[in-house]
Amino acid sequence: MNKRTKSPRAEQQFFNDPALDRFMGAFMALATEHYVLLDRVRAMEKQLTEAGRLDQEALDREPDEIERAETSADRAAFIEALMRPLLGEQDALGASGKFSLK
């Protein structure tokens, strides 16, 4: 099978200031993550409520250091999704730059 190495290429530009293009990417990554989280919480609360095991006070309690360390890898992946669009590189090879059909 033919193989090809991936080379970074500048992402297309749509706004007058390319910084806005990149920050929109960060915004949408955040919005997606937010929705995934909402979906997860909704599912969890439903299951716990149905099982009669939802402890509201425990949920509100500040997590300890052990719990925070356990979630650090997931935080790193979240930050990657949030901040990688700021680099302005394509994920899939295609035409670059801003174009006009004028």
Place this chain on the structure above:
Amino acid sequence: MNDRAFTAAQDFLLSAKTYWSTTMYRALRDSHGEEGSQTVADVAQAIEDSTLYQVYAWYERHLQRMKYAGRYGLVPYHNERRIDLLSELDSEDSECTQESLTLPAYYTVVDIHQHPGGVWSDGIAGFVYERGARTTTPLAGAAEKDVHERFTDLILEEWKPANILDMGCGFGKSTQPFVRRLPDSTVEAIDLSVPCLRLASYAAREAQASNVRFRQMDACRTDYEAGSFDLVTSTMVLHEMPPKTIEDLLDEAFRVLTPGGRMIHLDFYCLPDVFRRFIHYGHARRNNEPYMQPFAELQLSSLVSSKGFVDAQVAPFQESDRVDLDGNEAWRFPWTVISATKPKT
């Protein structure tokens, strides 16, 4: 990534795409108005610098990017399941690979649909493409016949072909209706993508279909004898080829058709007004489909006729009951049926 998180993220992106293709598209169209533009350049001059168009264009590009790549993209999701997915295909036959075939440069130079690596370079690409293609026609309801079934309906209303060649069959979605609905016919399905062909072959085996073969082959240079088929068809293939390659495909279709045989393609071509043409050309650029605009600018009926075909017809195709071809309010692909006949003498 767990299945629930992936599904939630993809559903979120599809909901955003639906908003984009309805509310945002209508707002953009309304901002341009009905009159004034005679050319694509006129439309571009009128709206390209507007904030609304810039937002519209950004969302078209990046909702597709996020569908395939990023934390919840199709590629990382399937990559995490690589071993299990590939194990399903391991027992497939060898016809899906032709060792001597060199993939053409036009095919490998761009990651089509913003699918990282394209549909050919990774063994799991067929699974990725299949999952992505489930939302190609977002306006269609889940209970409706899909576009491939509707296209097959159109052909079978005409006659029942006995020997069928499906060019650029991908993972077999376009092939399956012919295989299932014409059990006494023989179907040959060809594509350049080994990962897609292997998935198609696997699905056919699961369906216990014995009247179809999936083979790696360039549609412009097949190994079939002249006059082998009474139907040569393709779905969403022509717009992914540069004009010279399309000519070669038409020549090959003519060669392998039996006299009186029919060539019927489903693709994106009929653009009813200059605004839709502007939108389509922009989509091509944003979706990594560089041959879409050159295809839309071909004099297709004349080109088909110049290859020896007769009765060349180019007609809009209604891909969903929800679509009004005369006044559709939402964004849609310009689905078109291109058909012609090889003369009997």
